[in-house]
Every structure is written in C-alpha cells, then in structure tokens.
Amino acid sequence: xxxxxxxxxxxxxxxxxxxxxxxxxxxxxxxxxxxxxxxxxxxxxxxxxxxxxxxxxxxxxxxxxxxxxxxxxxxxxxxxxxxxxxxxxxxxxxxxxxxxxxxxxxxxxxxxxxxxxxxxxxxxxxxxxxxxxxxxxxxxxxxxxxxxxxxxxxxxxxxxxxxxxxxxxxxxxxxxxxxxxxxxxxxxxxxxxxxxxxxxxxxxxxxxxxxxxxxxxxxxxxxxxxxxxxxxxxxxxxxxxx
Amino acid sequence: xxxxxxxxxxxxxxxxxxxxxxxxxxxxxxxxxxxxxxxxxxxxxxxxxxxxxxxxxxxxxxxxxxxxxxxxxxxxxxxxxxxxxxxxxxxxxxxxxxxxxxxxxxxxxxxxxxxxxxxxxxxxxxxxxxxxxxxxxxxxxxxxxxxxxxxxxxxxxxxxxxxxxxxxxxxxxxxxxxxxxxxxxxxxxxxxxxxxxxxxxxxxxxxxxxxxxxxxxxxxxxxxxxxxxxxxxxxxxxxxxxxxxxxxxxxxxxxxxxxxxxxxxxxxxxxxxxxxxxxxxxxxxxxxxxxxxxxxxxxxxxxxxxxxxxxxxxxxxxxxxxxxxxxxxxxxxxxxxxxxxxxxxxxxxxxxxxxxxxxxxxxxxxxxxxxxxxxxxxxxxxxxxxxxxxxxxxxxxxxxxxxxxxxxxxxxxxxxxxxxxxxxxxxxxxxxxxxxxxxxxxxxxxxxxxxxxxxxxxxxxxxxxxxxxxxxxxxxxxxxxxx
Numbered sequence: 148x149x150x151x152x153x154x155x156x157x158x159x160x161x162x163x164x165x166x167x168x169x170x171x172x173x174x175x176x177x178x179x180x181x182x183x184x185x186x187x188x189x190x191x192x193x194x195x196x197x198x199x200x201x202x203x204x205x206x207x208x209x210x211x212x213x214x215x216x217x218x219x220x221x222x223x224x225x226x227x228x229x230x231x232x233x234x235x236x237x238x239x240x241x242x243x244x245x246x247x248x249x250x251x252x253x254x255x256x257x258x259x260x261x262x263x264x265x266x267x268x269x270x271x272x273x274x275x276x277x278x279x280x281x282x283x284x285x286x287x288x289x290x291x292x293x294x295x296x297x298x299x300x301x302x303x304x305x306x307x308x309x310x311x312x313x314x315x316x317x318x319x320x321x322x323x324x325x326x327x328x329x330x331x332x333x334x335x336x337x338x339x340x341x342x343x344x345x346x347x348x349x350x351x352x353x354x355x356x357x358x359x360x361x362x363x364x365x366x367x368x369x370x371x372x373x374x375x376x377x378x379x380x381x382x383x384x385x386x387x388x389x
Numbered sequence: 390x391x392x393x394x395x396x397x398x399x400x401x402x403x404x405x406x407x408x409x410x411x412x413x414x415x416x417x418x419x420x421x422x423x424x425x426x427x428x429x430x431x432x433x434x435x436x437x438x439x440x441x442x443x444x445x446x447x448x449x450x451x452x453x454x455x456x457x458x459x460x461x462x463x464x465x466x467x468x469x470x471x472x473x474x475x476x477x478x479x480x481x482x483x484x485x486x487x488x489x490x491x492x493x494x495x496x497x498x499x500x501x502x503x504x505x506x507x508x509x510x511x512x513x514x515x516x517x518x519x520x521x522x523x524x525x526x527x528x529x530x531x532x533x534x535x536x537x538x539x540x541x542x543x544x545x546x547x548x549x550x551x552x553x554x555x556x557x558x559x560x561x562x563x564x565x566x567x568x569x570x571x572x573x574x575x576x577x578x579x580x581x582x583x584x585x586x587x588x589x590x591x592x593x594x595x596x597x598x599x600x601x602x603x604x605x606x607x608x609x610x611x612x613x614x615x616x617x618x619x620x621x622x623x624x625x626x627x628x629x630x631x632x633x634x635x636x637x638x639x640x641x642x643x644x645x646x647x648x649x650x651x652x653x654x655x656x657x658x659x660x661x662x663x664x665x666x667x668x669x670x671x672x673x674x675x676x677x678x679x680x681x682x683x684x685x686x687x688x689x690x691x692x693x694x695x696x697x698x699x700x701x702x703x704x705x706x707x708x709x710x711x712x713x714x715x716x717x718x719x720x721x722x723x724x725x726x727x728x729x730x731x732x733x734x735x736x737x738x739x740x741x742x743x744x745x746x747x748x749x750x751x752x753x754x755x756x757x758x759x760x761x762x763x764x765x766x767x768x769x770x771x772x773x774x775x776x777x778x779x780x781x782x783x784x785x786x787x788x789x790x791x792x793x794x795x796x797x798x799x800x801x802x803x804x805x806x807x808x809x810x811x812x813x814x815x816x817x818x819x820x821x822x823x824x825x826x827x828x829x830x831x832x833x834x835x836x837x838x839x840x841x842x843x844x845x846x847x848x849x850x851x852x853x854x855x856x857x858x859x860x861x862x863x864x865x866x867x868x869x870x871x872x
Contacts, residue, residue, distance in 0.1 A: 197476035197810050206807040232653040238565040239547045240557070257557075259547055260470065260540015261565055262480035266800060267652045271478050271808040275540065277471030299469040300540030369804060372653060 160249045161307050162349040163336075164359040165222055166381040170343040172205050172220030179338030180224075183308060185294045187280030200274045202305040203335055221380065222335070222344070225272040225305035226368060227251050229375030233264035233273070241302070250307050250377070258301040265302060269369050273304045307346075308333035328354040349377070410857055410864050418697055418848065419511055419855040420866055428849065431691040432590075432841045433597050438690050439838055450831040458824025461817050462537055470540050472817045479800045479812035484538040485648075486792045487822045489666075490673070491531025491829075492572070492645050493788060497674030498524025498579060499638040503631040511868065512703045514851045515695040518844045519685060520678045521583040526832045527674075528576045530825040535568065537821060564648045571644040578637050582630045588613050588623065589846040605839070642670045649795065655733040656799040659726065665718040672711040672757070673788035676781035679704050681833070683778040685842065695843050698772040705771035708784065712761035719758075733804045740802045741794055745811055749790045749798060756787025 180186065180203045189198055203224040209216045227250045233242050234251065241258035244251060265273040279299040282290075290296065293310040297303050308331075315331035328347050336344035347356035356379075359365065364383040367376045414421040423431075465472050475482040501520035505513035536545050548559050548569055559566045592613035595606035613619060646666035649657040659665075679701060686696040726734055741750045760783050764770045771777065797812045836842075854869040 193471075197478075198471070199477075206805070208807065235560070235562040236564065236652065238559050238563040238569075240560045257547070258541070259544050261538070262475075262540065263563070263565060263648075263652075265477070265480045266654060269653055269804055271803070271805065274477070275470070275480065278469035299471075302540075374653075 158348070158350045159247060159312075160349045160377075161227070161312065161331075162347065162356050162360065162377045162379065163224075163227075163307070163333075164345045164356050164365075164379045164381060166343045166345075166359075166364075167219070167221060168364070168381060168383050169341045170220050170222060170339075171341055172207060172218065173340060174205055175338040175340055176222055176335035176344060177201050177203050177205060179334040180305070182289060183291055183294070183334035184306070185290050185296050187282055189277075189280060193277070198275075198277050200276070200280070200303075202272075202274065202303070223270060223272065223368075224335070224378065225251060225307075226270055226374065226376035226378045227305075227307060229377065230373060232267045232269065232372075232374060236263045236267050237261070238263075245309075248307070248309060248312055250309065251304075252306065252309070253302060253304055255295055255297050255301045255303065260300040260302065262302065269372055269374065273302050276301050276303065413857060413864070413866060416697070416699055417855070417866065418515055418695060418699070419851045420857060422852040423694075425849055429593055429597060429845055431694065432843050432845050433594065435690045435692060435843075436594070436838055436841055437598075437602075443834065443838070447831065447834050450827045450834065453827040454824055454831055456824075457820045458828055461820040461824060465537075465817055465821075466542060472815060474813045474815040474818060475797075476810060476812065478803055478808050478810050479797045481538070481800065482797050482812055483814045483818040483822050484534050486789065486796050487825060488531050488534030488538070489645055489792045489796070490785075490789050491527050491534070491825065492642060493527075493666075493670035493673040493792075494677050494785075494829075495524045495527035495531060495575070495579070495674070496638055496642060496667070496670040497527070497678045498522070498583070499634050500671050500674055501678055502582070503634050503638070506627075506631045507635070510703075511851055511855070512700055514847045515843050516678065516682055516700060517586065517847065518583070518840075519681060519842055520674075521579070521586075522833060522836055522840075522842075523674070523677060523681060524579045525576070525583055526829050526836070527677075528572065528579065529832065530829045532572055532576060533825065535565070535572075564644065564651055567644045568648060571641045575637055575641045578630070578634050582627075582634050584609075585623065585627050585630060586844055586847065587840060589615065590841045590844060593845055594841060639667055642666045654799065655731065655803060656726075656737040656795070659722055661718060661722050665715075665722055668711060668714045668718055669788055669791060672708065672715050673785050675704060675707050675711060676784040676788075679708070679777050679781040680785070683774050683781075685837070686774065689837065689842070692843075695848065698774070701774050701777045702768065702771045705765050705777060705780075708781065709761050709765040712757060712765070712784070716758050737799055737802050741798060744798070744802065746798050749793050753787050753790035753794055756783045757791065760784070760787075 181188070181201065184202060186200050186202060189200055193199070203222055206221040206223050208219040208221070210219050211217055229249075231242075231244070231251045234244065237243075238261060239257055239259055241254045242251065242264050243254070260275070262275055265271075265275060276297050276299045291310075293314075311333055312331050316326060319326040319330055326348070328351065331346060333344075333346050336346045345355050345359055347354040349357055349360070351357060359381065360379045362381055364381040365379045366382060367379055370376065473482060473484070498517075498521035501513055502517040502524075506517070535548075536542050539545055547557075548566060550558050559569075587609070588611060591606050591610035592615065595603060595610045598606060643663035643666065646662040650659055650662035652658065682696050682700065682704075686692045723738060727738055741747065760780055764776070764780055770780075801812055802809050856867055856869075857864045858867045859865075
C-alpha cells in the first residue's frame with residue numbers, strides 16, 4: 148500500500164481548466180471555496196476597500212462601448228505556478244512547492260507577514276489576514292475540520308483544496324487501486340453549475356484536464372512572464388458562446 | 390601651537406594685504422586657528438550647556454516617541470495590520486517608504502565622512518561627526534521598520550539564521566534576508582566608524598570634566614594618552630575603515646533597491662535601481678546634513694565658529710551635482726523604459742504622471758530637480774544658511790515623494806486593471822512615520838549633549854596643516870599633506 152502511495156505521488160501534477168465561454172459569473176465557486184476553506188467574511192466596508200479574503204474571485208471586465216456592453220467573467224485564483232514568483236522572495240520559506248502534489252503551498256504557522264509574496268504575485272491571488280476575523284455562532288459550526296483556521300498577520304491563498312487531494316489519494320490506496328481521473332474535485336469545481344471548472348492530473352495524458360489543455364481555445368494568464376501557471380483558461384469567443 | 394604658524398615672508402605687509410588675509414581667515418575655518426585649549430573649552434561648553442528650551446524639546450520629543458511610535462505600533466500589534474491603509478494590491482505603503490527614506494538618510498555620514506576623507510576634502514573636518522551621527526541614528530530609525538511592517542512581529546527572529554532543533558534556516562534567496570545582513574553590517578561598521586575618531590575627543594572631554602561625565606568619558610576614551618604609537622594606530626584604523634565602509638555603503642542601498650528590483654512588478658524590475666537608489670540616498674543624506682548643520686549652528690553655543698558659510702557653499706555644490714546625477718538616473722529609468730514599449734510598464738509610468746496621485750510625482754520632480762537647479766548654481770543662495778535649510782528640507786520632501794512613487798503608486802497599477810487600487814495612508818501609519826522622525830531628533834538631541842559634536846582633534850589637525858603663504862604680493866592658503 149505504501150508502494151502504491153509512493154507511486155501515485157510521483158505521477159501527480161495537478162491542474163485546472165476553466166472554460167470562460169460557459170462561465171456565467173454566478174460566484175458559486177467563490178462561496179463554495181469560502182465554505183470549504185474556512186475563509187472568514189470581512190464585511191462590506193473592508194471588502195469594498197480591497198481586503199476581501201476570497202481565494203477565488205470573479206474578475207469582471209466589460210467588453211464594448213456603453214450601452215452595448217457585454218460582461219466578461221474570469222474566475223481568478225492562485226495559478227499554482229510551476230515557477231512561482233512568490234516563492235523565492237519569502238524570507239522564511241512560508242511559501243514553497245510541495246514535492247508530491249507539485250502545487251504551491253502556504254505554511255501559515257511559518258508566515259511572518261512580510262507580504263512580499265503578495266506584491267510579487269502578478270495574479271494578485273493572495274489574501275492577507277489584516278485582522279482576526281470573528282465568525283459568530285452559529286456560523287462557526289460550518290468550519291471544515293480538515294483546514295486550518297488562520298490568525299491575523301498571515302498570508303493565505305488557494306491550495307487547490309489540498310485536503311481533498313490527500314483524501315482522494317488515501318481513498319484510492321485504501322481501495323487498493325491507483326488514482327483515477329475524477330477522484331479529486333475541489334470545492335469550486337464541485338459547485339460550478341455550468342461545469343466550467345475541471346480539475347485533474349496533468350501527468351495523465353488521457354485525463355479530462357490534459358485533453359482540455361490541448362484545446363485550441365486554451366490560454367494561460369500572463370504566461371509571458373514565465374510563471375508556468377497550472378490553470379488554463381478556455382476562451383473561444385462568440386461561436387462558442389460566452 | 391597652530392596659532393603661531395604665520396610664515397610671512399618678506400617685509401611688513403601693507404594694510405591692503407592685511408585685510409585680504411583677514412578676509413581669508415573669516416572665510417575659512419582652517420585658516421582661522423584658535424589656541425587649542427580655548428577651542429576645547431568651546432566644544433565642552435557647547436556640549437554641557439542645556440537650556441530650558443532644550444529640556445522642553447527633549448521631554449516633548451520623548452513623549453512624542455512614546456505616543457506616536459510606541460503607542461501606535463503597540464495598537465497595531467494588538468489589533469492587526471489592518472489599521473494601516475494597505476490593501477490589495479498595495480501591500481507595502483508608508484512603512485516601507487519611510488524605511489527606504491531612513492536608510493537613505495544614513496548614507497550621509499559615510500559619504501561626508503568616508504568619501505570626503507578619502508578624497509581629502511578639507512572642508513569636511515568640522516562636521517564629519519554630525520554626519521556620522523546621522524548615519525547611526527538614521528539606521529536606528531530605519532532598522533525598526535522591517536519589524537514594524539511584519540504581520541506577526543513576535544516571530545521576527547525567524548528571519549535570523551539561528552541554530553534550532555528543526556534545522557529551519559531563513560531563505561537566502563529572499564532579498565529581505567539580504568536586507569537583514571546588509572543593514573546589520575552597515576549598522577555595526579558605521580557605529581565603529583563613528584567611535585574611532587571619537588576616542589581622542591573622549592580623552593579631551595575626560596580631562597575636562599568631573600562627575601558622571603568624567604566616568605563615561607573615561608570608559609569611552611579607552612585609556613587614550615595621545616602617544617605617537619596611539620595616533621599611528623588610530624590613523625591606520627580610521628584609514629582602513631574609511632576605505633572599507635565605502636563598499637558597505639554602496640551595498641546597503643543597492644540591496645534595499647533589490648527588494649524592489651528583483652520583484653515581478655512592472656516598474657520595479659530595473660537593472661538601474663541599484664545606482665539610482667544610491668544616488669538618491671546620497672542626495673537625500675547630504676541635504677539632511679545641511680539641514681542639521683543649520684539647526685546646530687543656530688541652536689548650539691559656539692557653533693558659528695565651526696560651521697561657516699563656506700561649508701554650506703561646499704555642500705550646496707555637492708547637492709547640485711547629486712541632483713543632476715539623480716535626474717540622469719531618473720531619465721534612464723523612466724524614458725528608456727518607456728521606449729521599451731512594454732504595455733504594463735508604460736501604463737504604470739503614464740499613471741505616475743497622470744493618475745490620481747500625480748501630485749506626488751510632480752512634487753518629486755520639483756523638489757529634486759527644479760529647486761536645486763534653479764537655486765543652487767547661485768553662490769549667494771548657497772551662502773545663505775536659512776535658504777539652504779529650506780532648500781535641503783524640500784529636497785528631502787522630494788526624495789520621500791520619490792520612494793512613495795516607486796512603492797505604493799507603482800504597486801497600485803499593475804498588469805490587471807481589475808486589481809488596480811489607490812492607497813491612502815491611515816493615521817496609524819502617519820503617526821508611526823512621524824514617531825521615527827521624533828526618535829531620530831530625540832536621539833540626536835541627547836547625543837549632542839553627551840558627545841562632542843565637533844571632532845576637535847580633526848579641526849586642530851586641519852588648522853595646523855593650513856597656512857597662509859605669501860607668494861609674490863598675494864597671500865594664498867597652502868595645505869601640508871598630513872596622512
């Protein structure tokens with residue numbers, strides 16, 4: 148069983164594909180993410196000031212001239228860069244690459260809050276705990292026991308629901324099989340009503356994400372910076388809808 | 390001894406020549422020697438005179454430090470970083486701006502003291518210590534900012550490489566760790582460099598004081614007696630340090646600039662940031678020296694003998710030169726990047742000049758370029774101390790605006806327009822920034838009454854090597870090579 152675990156671990160490289168042509172900007176992924184990852188709500192004023200704690204945000208751009216405008220929605224989350232700009236600048240190794248999942252981790256207990264990583268992130272995917280946010284009863288019952296609750300002064304961001312990845316791997320090895328496509332679904336993908344978010348293993352060429360990454364519509368956000376993002380967006384334009 | 394060196398050659402001078410010599414003496418401290426004992430007494434007097442006004446300032450500033458710095462910082466630690474105005478995408482604000490500002494101020498001492506010493510600029514002699522003190526206290530005020538800006542300051546020591554059970558080291562790839570080493574090195578070496586030339590003056594003060602002062606000076610003088618061997622070693626040590634501290638100074642502000650230059654932020658990634666920051670730091674530091682010299686001259690006893698118009702004149706020329714050098718780097722950083730055509734960078738630079746905070750950018754250019762260029766070419770302006778005081782204060786306002794432009798204003802307008810944001814400093818940030826200014830002045834005020842602000846032995850040494858010599862019919866100042 149440990150052999151199987153070790154073997155799966157070697158073949159992991161998680162990725163996500165978001166189809167912007169069918170994303171309706173409904174924010175279900177944002178809500179699901181907040182619930183899954185114990186993200187506090189900061190209130191209206193702080194949110195308006197740019198201190199929302201969402202790990203996944205819907206960026207909205209307008210296309211065209213008023214009044215002929217179409218909204219464009221782009222769910223933005225940590226791109227789990229293969230060559231992440233946030234990692235080298237942290238003085239205490241609070242943000243680093245996981246050897247198993249090949250994703251970018253944030254170690255809350257190690258973070259001292261220099262916020263350098265957030266400055267250096269071209270996607271602005273990181274959020275900072277400006278205060279200790281209180282979650283009043285009965286809201287505190289929704290806490291996910293698999294995810295740490297963060298305190299003030301530390302940075303946090305999307306983890307690709309690493310707790311679900313671990314769970315999926317353990318389930319597979321308990322069943323005595325290798326991990327299959329679809330074993331792991333992060334909260335955002337699970338909640339998406341239009342199925343715009345697909346998650347899977349990029350090392351498996353037959354997985355759904357691998358196939359979608361090869362699509363003509365695929366692009367990666369700010370790829371020219373050399374960050375090697377693991378999130379691929381699909382955007383085809385009018386004939387594809389969206 | 391210096392007073393009686395007057396090698397007039399030939400017969401009795403005419404009244405005209407006499408007045409010319411008198412003018413030279415009034416102009417140059419080095420040609421206006423005074424009996425050694427008298428000068429020592431003057432410095433001692435300046436140091437030991439504490440007026441009621443001085444006490445009022447010390448107490449007022451002490452309270453200001455307690456409330457503005459300690460109080461506001463304590464409040465921030467207890468509540469969270471949120472009491473500062475920083476937000477996504479501007480994660481660094483006034484704290485880092487003020488940090489860079491103070492590190493810049495700290496370049497004054499090394500520049501004036503080490504570089505001018507190495508180049509044997511004689512006018513430096515009376516104010517090397519005043520400048521070195523600025524280095525030490527500027528660093529003291531600046532070095533607390535890397536702590537202030539931490540989200541969890543109580544675990545700041547994780548940035549320090551110390552042996553621990555888990556074998557966790559700091560990340561040596563991070564510029565913040567380089568910062569830590571650079572600033573620590575600079576603080577230590579500049580403190581030693583401040584102390585070395587202080588030893589003979591401490592001995593001078595020891596021999597002329599009683600009570601607690603005598604005790605302190607006795608300790609700090611390290612048993613100095615003034616023998617030939619002691620002088621030889623002291624000169625050797627100062628000379629080694631003067632050369633060694635220059636690269637340290639260059640490295641410090643280069644590394645501070647790398648906090649930005651290695652980042653993946655449009656407008657930060659620039660190979661010219663190292664020298665650009667150094668020139669800016671020296672411009673701001675030398676200006677601050679003039680500001681402080683004006684204050685010392687008008688508030689401390691006997692200082693008008695030591696600090697003369699010639700010094701304002703000389704430093705004014707330096708400021709003009711550095712203002713030009715700064716403009717050169719600004720041009721290179723700005724215009725050439727503009728021609729590069731990178732869309733995000735172009736956007737950032739355009740918004741500096743046209744965005745909602747464009748007034749900061751214009752303040753920077755007016756104070757750093759327009760004002761020095763318009764006024765400092767004029768000898769009359771350079772020789773008017775109160776005008777120099779105002780101009781140098783404005784230069785530092787401009788340098789603060791420069792750092793403000795580079796840090797929050799650049800962060801606010803990055804590649805994705807959806808994430809653009811304007812940053813407004815809160816009262817807590819402003820109060821902490823003012824608090825460190827109060828701390829700086831407070832430390833300086835205290836130091837001005839504990840250590841001799843004028844390096845007496847250096848002035849005396851200079852006066853001994855300067856003489857008026859008559860060549861033909863005119864008298865000209867001549868300098869003997871000492872070191």
